[in-house]
Amino acid sequence: MYRLNRAIFVVFFTLIVAGFMPQAALAVSESPSSIEQTFQKAKQDYLDKNLAAAAEQIRKGSAYLKAEAEKASVTGKEALAASARELNKLADDVKKGTVTSVKRIDEAFARAYQALASDAHTKSIEAWTKKEAAKTGAALDSATNNLERGFAWAGQKVETGTKEVMKKSEELSLKLKKKGAVMTEDVGKELKDIGNEIEQFGKRISSK
Numbered sequence: 001m002y003r004l005n006r007a008i009f010v011v012f013f014t015l016i017v018a019g020f021m022p023q024a025a026l027a028v029s030e031s032p033s034s035i036e037q038t039f040q041k042a043k044q045d046y047l048d049k050n051l052a053a054a055a056e057q058i059r060k061g062s063a064y065l066k067a068e069a070e071k072a073s074v075t076g077k078e079a080l081a082a083s084a085r086e087l088n089k090l091a092d093d094v095k096k097g098t099v100t101s102v103k104r105i106d107e108a109f110a111r112a113y114q115a116l117a118s119d120a121h122t123k124s125i126e127a128w129t130k131k132e133a134a135k136t137g138a139a140l141d142s143a144t145n146n147l148e149r150g151f152a153w154a155g156q157k158v159e160t161g162t163k164e165v166m167k168k169s170e171e172l173s174l175k176l177k178k179k180g181a182v183m184t185e186d187v188g189k190e191l192k193d194i195g196n197e198i199e200q201f202g203k204r205i206s207s208k
Helices: 002-018 023-027 035-047 051-070 074-096 102-129 133-154 160-177 187-205
Strands: none
Touching: 035 051, 035 102, 051 074, 051 102, 074 102, 102 133, 102 187, 133 160, 133 187, 160 187
């Protein structure tokens, strides 16, 4: 049994090194909290001219986006899938050494976060329609956090009005997640406001 397990491990490790493991397997270890670490490592590896390692990290990000697309809302699937394809192409180009500016990496990661924010926002609306407060709060929190990270990667200044909307969204998400909380806010309006900010950000960083 020991020899069998050891043989399986060797085969699995060999497939990973050879690059034959499917993207779904790469995405297993990724999560909303760890994807930022993956992106940061990809950028640092690129700056250190460790192109193969940078490409590997970018592919992990692509696998995560692809996995998210498979369980996304109907409206979020295409944007997430498109972002996954963009990251996969970016990984190929990084490995070949044809990416001449780190700005291309920053902008691709910003678009990935915008796609994640948009999908999370859609899920928050769907949850609120069903009066599922906790799910609404969790999705709203995710949408706001992803938007914030998107701005950071894009290197864009967050205007005062946008900051105020994001702050209100964070406060609202906390209330929604708190069991028994009495809602005095116009939840629908605030969901619409953060949705508008996510959409406008998407237009500003579009690759088209």
